[in-house]
Amino acid sequence: MVQPIRKAVFPVAGLGTRFLPATKALPKEMLTIVDRPVIQYVVDEARAAGVEQFIFVTGRNKAVIEDHFDVQVELEDTLKQRGKYDVLKSLRKDLPKAGHTMFTRQQQPLGLGHAVLCAKELVGHEPFALLLPDMIMKSPKGCLAQMMDVYNKRAGNVVALEEVPMEMTFKYGVIQPGEKFEDSVEINGMVEKPEPGTAPSNLILSGRYILQPEIFDYLKDQQPGSGNEIQLTDAMISLNNDQSFTGMIYDGETYDCGSKSGFLMANVSYGMDRDDIAPNVACTIRSIIEKYDAENGHK
Template sequence: MKQRIRKAVLPVAGLGTRFLPATKAMPKEMLTVVDRPVVQHVVDEARAAGIEHFIFVTGRNKAVIEDHFDISYELQHTLRERGKIKEYEALMRDLPNAGSTSFTRQQEPLGLGHAIWCAREWIGNEPFAVLLPDMLSKDSMTQMLEAYDKHGGNIIAVEEVAPDHTSQYGVVAVGAEHGKTFEITGMVEKPAPGTAPSNYIISGRYILQPEILDILSRQEKGAGGEIQLTDAMKKLCEQQEFYGMIYDGITYDTGSKLGYLLANIAYGLEREDIGPDLRKDLQALLNKK
């Protein structure tokens, strides 16, 4: 019988060097897409899918993330006193349930695999989700859990890119197809141009079985001198089933300047309060060029 996915790991220890100087004193995960921090959007996605417990793997100078997901007595009191009930209620809706968030520290920048391993005590012996906070999508985790309910095993969200872009990503090899999912027969991190096994890239959402933690505990450093999650998944792929789920939607890489700007525009256009005016202003701006 498959265990239900209750927990999600969010690795938020990165330095955000691509956004300096904005991230000199503020975590990149707290940069806003419209009026919500990037990390809040990712938590929203996971909560909507039914995830109950959020494990944040943080680093130095990331305390503001923990504060964001906590009660702010002074702010809440001020909002009530000033009659800003709508704003107060919005804050309370975003507040996680007591005991549903955990924070652990990745003390050295040793890679994504190491960050996941740092969460081992909170994960325990059950399957779990991983959501990379740089990658913003609407309902990828909901689609992931539907695929997990059907297949079990390990699930990786994938997206198709142009063949000449595969060297920038982790890429999977495609086996037997099952509609929107397929069996993964192998994977490689940032393959040399022309050597990728497919043009399906790993897009920042995973469901993994707990055995990955034992592999990570013995995993040697790989590309970039870091403990790579992809390397550990390749070993687990020899023991357990892995499936790729083709995400039906658009993912915005907010870790890049272009992806971050596109996310703000796309999410802004969807808003009823600002979308129509934003569309008109963008069109007027483009007409001036």
């Protein structure tokens, strides 16, 4: 019987330097897509997939994330006094159950692999989900829920994959595909940021993982890799020698909210889903594009 995935890890200790000065005092995970913080979308994805416990690996100046997933008594009292019960209901719906959120510190910025290792004692000896909070995955059925379907059939370790042009593979962790299944592919190997022209495929790791607890054993002894950081992909390469990895080719849209363009596109996409603002958003975007084309000689 496949052991269920009850816990999810969210590495939120990053400094967000690409968004300075906006992130000088505000964590990048709390930047908003329309009117919800980026981290809320990622937590919602995990909850929709059946995750029960939420582990945040934080750093300095990240206390506001903990506050976000807590009850704010003064705010709730004010909403009650003003009769805004619909807003109050929405805020309460976003909260995990009491005692189901846990926070631990990554005291030094030593890479994603190190951040995951910091969650070891809270995860314990059971498989867990790992969701990178920069990546918002938009689809009718959430990315992690799609991965759960594959995990329940294949067990082992499961990662989300996406296709990119071959000339872009040097930016990512890339997999070497094996046997193909209906909704997934066997992974025979992985390489972190391969040299241009050397990638074994155009299938990249896209920020969602279901990992067996043995990953911690490899992370504990992992030497620094790319960027002089402890790389999660390097540990997964080692684990892949002993355990199966399956890649689920994600069906949906991905917005890299760690980049300015991805963040803006996510705002437009989710804004267009909102009946209250979509007409104005669409009209304004058309006007901006027309002006841009006119100024740059485009037809």
